[in-house]
Amino acid sequence: MSSEKAQKSLAIVMPAYNEEKVIGKTIASLKKHGYTKIIVIDDGSADRTRAVAEKAGAIVFSHPINRGLGGALGTGIAAALDSDAEIIVTFDSDGQHDPTDIKRLIRPILARKADVVIGSRLKNPKGMPVIRRIGNWGFNIITYMLFGVWTTDSQSGLRAFSRSAAEKIEIKTNRMEVSSEIIKEIGRTRLRFTEVPIRAIYTDYSKRHGQSSWNAFRILAKLVLRKLMR
Amino acid sequence: MNQDLISTTYGQYILLLIVVVFAIFAISRSYLRLRNGNESIIEFLFWTGLWTLIIAIVLVPEITALPARLLGIGRGVDVFIYFGLVFLFYSTYRIYSKIERVEQEITRLSRTIALREDGKKGKKQR
Numbered sequence: 001m002s003s004e005k006a007q008k009s010l011a012i013v014m015p016a017y018n019e020e021k022v023i024g025k026t027i028a029s030l031k032k033h034g035y036t037k038i039i040v041i042d043d044g045s046a047d048r049t050r051a052v053a054e055k056a057g058a059i060v061f062s063h064p065i066n067r068g069l070g071g072a073l074g075t076g077i078a079a080a081l082d083s084d085a086e087i088i089v090t091f092d093s094d095g096q097h098d099p100t101d102i103k104r105l106i107r108p109i110l111a112r113k114a115d116v117v118i119g120s121r122l123k124n125p126k127g128m129p130v131i132r133r134i135g136n137w138g139f140n141i142i143t144y145m146l147f148g149v150w151t152t153d154s155q156s157g158l159r160a161f162s163r164s165a166a167e168k169i170e171i172k173t174n175r176m177e178v179s180s181e182i183i184k185e186i187g188r189t190r191l192r193f194t195e196v197p198i199r200a201i202y203t204d205y206s207k208r209h210g211q212s213s214w215n216a217f218r219i220l221a222k223l224v225l226r227k228l229m230r
Numbered sequence: 231m232n233q234d235l236i237s238t239t240y241g242q243y244i245l246l247l248i249v250v251v252f253a254i255f256a257i258s259r260s261y262l263r264l265r266n267g268n269e270s271i272i273e274f275l276f277w278t279g280l281w282t283l284i285i286a287i288v289l290v291p292e293i294t295a296l297p298a299r300l301l302g303i304g305r306g307v308d309v310f311i312y313f314g315l316v317f318l319f320y321s322t323y324r325i326y327s328k329i330e331r332v333e334q335e336i337t338r339l340s341r342t343i344a345l346r347e348d349g350k351k352g353k354k355q356r
């Protein structure tokens with residue numbers, strides 16, 4: 001696949017919940033880099049997220065009620081598969097990702113060396129607040145113990161899937177646990193997986209919108225419960 | 231002195247009465263749920279049995295002595311408390327998994343609605 005053709009059959013999936021302030025800018029910067037198929041999942045936003053995203057040129061799917069990150073990613077991936085995408089990239093709507101990273105992110109898939117690529121903020125941790133770095137490591141260790149896949153940034157929102165990988169991965173969790181669930185699915189379906197370093201842009205806005213430490217505990221508790229119950 | 235004794239006794243009766251009334255209330259709720267088709271006959275029998283047992287134990291505490299002796303637990307009431315705890319843990323687990331399932335179903339529903347409503351429009355625009 002040539003890289004131009006890849007760009008055309010590439011769909012960007014962007015979950016969004018009350019992001020009217022930034023989503024327009026995020027979409028515009030992706031368009032500027034040549035990514036045209038941008039699928040926004042408006043996850044029951046109460047603000048003008050949908051209108052802003054549509055105006056910026058995205059294809060918008062709206063959940064009637066808020067379902068959380070996992071629910072929105074599942075819908076986005078389903079919509080991308082419906083639209084015959086060959087590569088699916090998940091991209092956060094809050095502006096913390098750099099569109100220029102996508103090219104590097106999809107390279108292992110184009111080269112057929114990987115089925116799933118995660119953009120790791122920790123291979124190049126400049127700019128990430130220390131407390132988050134520590135939290136992330138704890139998460140990665142637990143993710144490894146539970147699912148047997150080692151990642152340096154299991155909670156990263158920038159990921160790329162080949163079409164066949166996206167078809168195999170089953171997302172069941174609704175909320176933030178989804179990031180770990182994706183790792184679990186990579187282990188379960190034995191997909192080839194790699195990480196590439198990405199740049200994280202920590203603005204005040206994205207810091208406020210990220211996971212709080214409290215949330216991390218909730219995710220942990222849920223993951224452990226799940227593991228015990230299966 | 232005498233007055234204190236009397237009020238303690240009354241206090242015990244009031245507690246008994248509360249437990250019995252609540253148990254009857256719980257059974258009646260279960261019956262209503264059965265009649266409306268929200269509960270299966272097995273669930274109804276289970277809850278009725280459980281609450282009847284609670285009434286029996288509250289009124290005649292001596293009946294717990296036999297199972298306690300059989301299981302090697304000192305006091306009769308303790309048997310009830312142990313089983314009560316096990317049951318509570320189990321029902322918490324059941325409720326947790328049920329809520330998980332409901333959450334997943336709601337998500338599937340939201341997804342279907344989103345894909346149907348907006349998918350249609352997307353095709354028209356294209």
